[in-house]
Amino acid sequence: DQQVKQNSPSLSVQEGRISILNCDYTNSMFDYFLWYKKYPAEGPTFLISISSIKDKNEDGRFTVFLNKSAKHLSLHIVPSQPGDSAVYFCAARSNQGGKLIFGQGTELSVKP
Amino acid sequence: DSGVTQTPKHLITATGQRVTLRCSPRSGDLSVYWYQQSLDQGLQFLIQYYNGEERAKGNILERFSAQQFPDLHSELNLSSLELGDSALYFCASSVEPGQGTYGYTFGSGTRLTVV
Numbered sequence: 001d002q003q004v005k006q007n008s009p010s011l012s013v014q015e016g017r018i019s020i021l022n023c024d025y026t027n028s029m030f031d032y033f034l035w036y037k038k039y040p041a042e043g044p045t046f047l048i049s050i051s052s053i054k055d056k057n058e059d060g061r062f063t064v065f066l067n068k069s070a071k072h073l074s075l076h077i078v079p080s081q082p083g084d085s086a087v088y089f090c091a092a093r094s095n096q097g098g099k100l101i102f103g104q105g106t107e108l109s110v111k112p
Numbered sequence: 113d114s115g116v117t118q119t120p121k122h123l124i125t126a127t128g129q130r131v132t133l134r135c136s137p138r139s140g141d142l143s144v145y146w147y148q149q150s151l152d153q154g155l156q157f158l159i160q161y162y163n164g165e166e167r168a169k170g171n172i173l174e175r176f177s178a179q180q181f182p183d184l185h186s187e188l189n190l191s192s193l194e195l196g197d198s199a200l201y202f203c204a205s206s207v208e209p210g211q212g213t214y215g216y217t218f219g220s221g222t223r224l225t226v227v
Contacts, residue, residue, distance in 0.1 A: 004154075006154075032215075034215045036215070036218075041220065042220050043114060043116070043202055043204075043218030043219050043220045043221055044155070044202070044218045045114070045218070046215050046216075046217075049215065089154065089155060091155075091215060093215065098143075098206075098208075099145065099157055099160055099168050099170070100145075100157070100215055100216065101157065102147070102154045102155035102156075102157075103154050104153060104154035105154055
């Protein structure tokens with residue numbers, strides 16, 4: 001069973017516009033949610049996280065929103081830049097043991 | 113350089129064979145995690161070690177095994193390989209299980225191709 005889902009395999013956005021990446025989860029036993037960014041031939045790198053007790057966390061151009069009632073989180077990138085083109089993974093951290101459960105990833109393409 | 117070292121970067125082997133993937137965690141990290149990324153799949157959690165002991169298991173096949181050594185490096189052993197085992201295998205590390213809010217630090221992965 002897929003506990004963390006990213007239903008959009010790809011997203012294309014114009015440079016300067018907003019990118020919104022979405023993620024849904026089914027398990028309530030998560031205490032943190034994280035976004036990772038992955039370039040080809042590299043491992044995922046941490047981008048931003050949010051505690052399950054918060055509903056928003058902002059870091060520069062990146063903002064993550066958490067809607068616990070809907071079991072949904074989203075990553076907003078404003079303004080989008082061509083260098084943001086990568087695969088973005090949503091992850092949820094289990095509050096039992098700390099393992100991360102990842103979604104399938106969304107490939108973001110930001111066009112100049 | 114993330115500080116997590118995985119070797120080899122690429123591996124091509126035949127079906128039925130056995131391979132060993134190696135991971136050196138970031139300095140000071142005690143916990144090691146292994147993930148598999150197949151085509152069009154997310155990162156599937158395989159197994160977690162903390163300071164030499166198995167801490168959690170995910171969807172790891174019985175043909176696969178892992179261990180963490182006293183110097184904290186870890187090895188993932190894949191045996192009786194099948195075509196479907198072709199994937200990217202990532203190792204990640206953290207100071208402790210679930211340490212902080214930053215998740216794990218990942219290596220750049222080993223691309224395994226089974227022919």
